[in-house]
Amino acid sequence: MSEHIEAQHGHDEHDEHDGVSQVHATLKGYLRGFMLAAILTIIPFSLVMTGAFAKSGPADALILFLAAIQIVVHMVYFLHMNTKSEGGWNMLALVFTIVLVVITLSGSIWIMFHLNDNMMPAAMQDPRNLP
């Protein structure tokens, strides 16, 4: 990580109060992030578009795994996330958001999946059993 974070210094020491000087992006960081993101995009697209997957189960897992890695790459290289930025408040907000996102996604899909199963009695699905 080549970003230089100036977290601990008083008001008098710097001339700008815009806070922009605290994030120092580098060309190397952007290019590295771009290369990683490109690779992580090309792999799933080529696998799906060439029809390499016969079954969706493992393919889903692989696609989601690569997407998760790419999101981390974007966060680190493009959004300059680390545990030090803003004195850790950025990371704290991110962790809280991730917890909420995971609860929202997994909870909704889990509950609605079972609800779909339970709403339709097995006897109703067969037309011969209808009154």
Place this chain on the structure above:
Amino acid sequence: MSETTMTMSGASEPLKFHLEGEHHVENGTLLGFWLYLMSDCLIFACLFAAYGVLGRDYAGGPSAAQVLELPVVALNTTLLLFSSITYGFAVLEMQQNRRGPMMAWLVVTGLLGAGFIALELTEFSHLIAIGAGPQRSAFLTSFFTLVGTHGLHVTCGLIWLVVLMVQVSKKGLIPANKRRLMCLSMFWHFLDVVWVGVFSFVYLMGVLP
């Protein structure tokens, strides 16, 4: 804690219950904007959850594999990824206080973003034309809502980009403009993060058998 104890035992200076070294968060705007992005993230989480629940409810209509075209999405993804890196180049030029090259990179970013929106609108109008509009099935409703909300964000980002370019050309690279450019940078990269979720979860997983 230790300071307080020392003050009490010393008794030479008045008792105080706050730390002297306390100071404001230096860049409150960027932290606040980050918090906005996180709340935006929750909106997208709800839309993703809705798509996850409804994404296979075709109601006799076309399925995801029938209507979604991966080459278009691949091109769209490329445009958005390139626009991310070109905005990064603009930020680098901004740090060097080089206004001309920065504006050039912002123009490139804007064009790539506009290309993304144009392709997405073409895709949407094609879907509606073949009778696969948002009212056709629960899958298409959740699809249009999720992808459309992302597209709306990108459109807002483009408007913001144009406004900022006008501001920079009028006032120059003053600290306030730099701060705004950094906020837009976070917004733009955040939209690319959301798009990673969209193309993986909606398009790639949707067309799988």
